[in-house]
Amino acid sequence: xxxxxxxxxxxxxxxxxxxxxxxxxxxxxxxxxxxxxxxxxxxxxxxxxxxxxxxxxxxxxxxxxxxxxxxxxxxxxxxxxxxxxxxxxxxxxxxxxxxxxxxxxxxxxxxxxxxxxxxxxxxxxxxxxxxxxxxxxxxxxxxxxxxxxxxxxxxxxxxxxxxxxxxxxxxxxxxxxxxxxxxxxxxxxxxxxxxxxxxxxxxxxxxxxxxxxxxxxxxxxxxxxxxxxxxxxxxxxxxxxxxxxxxxxxxxxxxxxxxxxxxxxxxxxxxxxxxxxxxxxxxxxxxxxxxxxxxxxxxxxxxxxxxxxxxxxxxxxxxxxxxxxxxxxxxxx
Numbered sequence: 079x080x081x082x083x084x085x086x087x088x089x090x091x092x093x094x095x096x097x098x099x100x101x102x103x104x105x106x107x108x109x110x111x112x113x114x115x116x117x118x119x120x121x122x123x124x125x126x127x128x129x130x131x132x133x134x135x136x137x138x139x140x141x142x143x144x145x146x147x148x149x150x151x152x153x154x155x156x157x158x159x160x161x162x163x164x165x166x167x168x169x170x171x172x173x174x175x176x177x178x179x180x181x182x183x184x185x186x187x188x189x190x191x192x193x194x195x196x197x198x199x200x201x202x203x204x205x206x207x208x209x210x211x212x213x214x215x216x217x218x219x220x221x222x223x224x225x226x227x228x229x230x231x232x233x234x235x236x237x238x239x240x241x242x243x244x245x246x247x248x249x250x251x252x253x254x255x256x257x258x259x260x261x262x263x264x265x266x267x268x269x270x271x272x273x274x275x276x277x278x279x280x281x282x283x284x285x286x287x288x289x290x291x292x293x294x295x296x297x298x299x300x301x302x303x304x305x306x307x308x309x310x311x312x313x314x315x316x317x318x319x320x321x322x323x324x325x326x327x328x329x330x331x332x333x334x335x336x337x338x339x340x341x342x343x344x345x346x347x348x349x350x351x352x353x354x355x356x357x358x359x360x361x362x363x364x365x366x367x368x369x370x371x372x373x374x375x376x377x378x379x380x381x382x383x384x385x386x387x388x389x390x391x392x393x394x395x396x397x398x399x400x401x402x403x404x405x406x407x408x409x410x411x
Contacts, residue, residue, distance in 0.1 A: 092118050095153055095163075102151060107227060109136055113144035114153070117161065127200075139230040142200035147227050149204045150217075156201060198237045206237065212247035213240060219251055223258040235265040239272050245281065252286045260297055296322055302331045307338060307348055320350050328366075329357055336368040 098106075098114065112134045131141040145161065148154040155164045198206075207214045216236060221228055228236075236254075239245045245253075253271055257263045275281070280289050300313060300321055313321065324334060337356040341349055363374060 092121075094118060097153065102153075105227075106147065106151075107144075109134070109140055110144040110147045110227065112136070113141055114148055117145075143228075143230045143233065146200040146204050146233075149200075150207060156204065198234060198241070203233050203237060206241055210247075216240065216247045216251050216254070220254055223255065223263065231265045235268055238269070243272065243276065245272060245276065248283055249275075249281060249286045252283070252290060256290050256293065259294075292325075296325050299325050299331055303334060306331070306335045317350050320354055324354075324357065327361070329361070330367070332368050333357065333360070333366065336371065 094115070098111075103111075113130060113136075116130055116134055127138045127141050127145075131138040134141065136144075145154065145156075149156055149161075149164075152164045154161045156162070207217055217228065217233075220232065220236065224232075236250065239250050239253075240247055250272070253268065253275065254263070257268050257271060275286070275289070278289075280286055296318075300318065303321065304310075304313070334353065334357065337353045337360070338348070340356050341347075341352045345352060360371070360374075365371060365374065
């Protein structure tokens with residue numbers, strides 16, 4: 079009798095590295111697992127990124143990012159045209175090319191790069207990570223904060239900042255960490271912050287530390303004032319500019335709150351120019367704390383009479399002067 083083994087569906091099987099099931103099954107995304115499985119099942123087809131994306135049902139950029147994940151994870155290696163298991167010798171590697179010159183910081187070219195839609199290939203990103211421990215640390219730190227693999231747009235943003243603009247990796251890491259801390263870790267916001275830093279020459283650790291300290295202080299002050307003013311929306315750019323001026327002048331949130339109370343008592347609505355004038359009037363009189371307001375001299379001719387036998391408390395500044403200057407200097411702020 080002849081014995082035969084009918085493998086059925088098992089006739090078409092392929093091997094999957096054990097580390098995928100042991101180390102990456104919980105941290106790799108479904109897309110990354112799909113791409114790897116499809117590549118392992120079709121090792122000799124010479125698939126392009128578009129073919130993989132179409133077969134798996136994802137975008138080409140997602141397919142490229144998935145392959146980059148497995149390269150960074152040490153499961154695959156690539157030469158730019160061919161992938162092979164990491165640890166294998168693989169085909170001969172081409173001689174490394176000198177890096178392209180980076181655009182100087184604080185130039186129109188650098189600013190244009192931060193506003194551009196530059197696209198780095200998955201191979202270019204992998205090469206940058208392999209070739210520079212600082213870049214590898216930057217990408218790893220971002221992934222740790224995000225709690226997931228980086229998205230395509232996030233990889234592109236980091237590459238623009240460190241590879242094209244030339245912002246040092248350690249400064250970029252500080253920028254990224256700050257953006258995560260304030261809950262604004264989006265590629266668009268990070269590029270906007272990087273643009274601001276480049277324009278202001280913030281390109282070393284010491285300058286970045288001092289700038290972040292000021293930013294944290296301003297951010298905290300903005301949150302306190304939003305609660306104090308009863309606002310649920312963000313401040314406008316002009317309003318944030320005035321808050322920054324108050325913070326730089328050392329004005330406390332308590333004194334700003336007292337000026338807000340004066341504004342509401344006398345105008346019935348929130349007016350940043352009015353608050354600003356009141357604050358400067360107090361500063362000119364040496365007032366730096368609300369407790370000092372009671373000692374201010376009362377304006378001449380201020381007497382009360384609310385009709386009930388009690389004198390109304392006069393304002394601690396020249397209300398007519400403040401109102402007139404506000405009308406002259408500000409319009410609809």
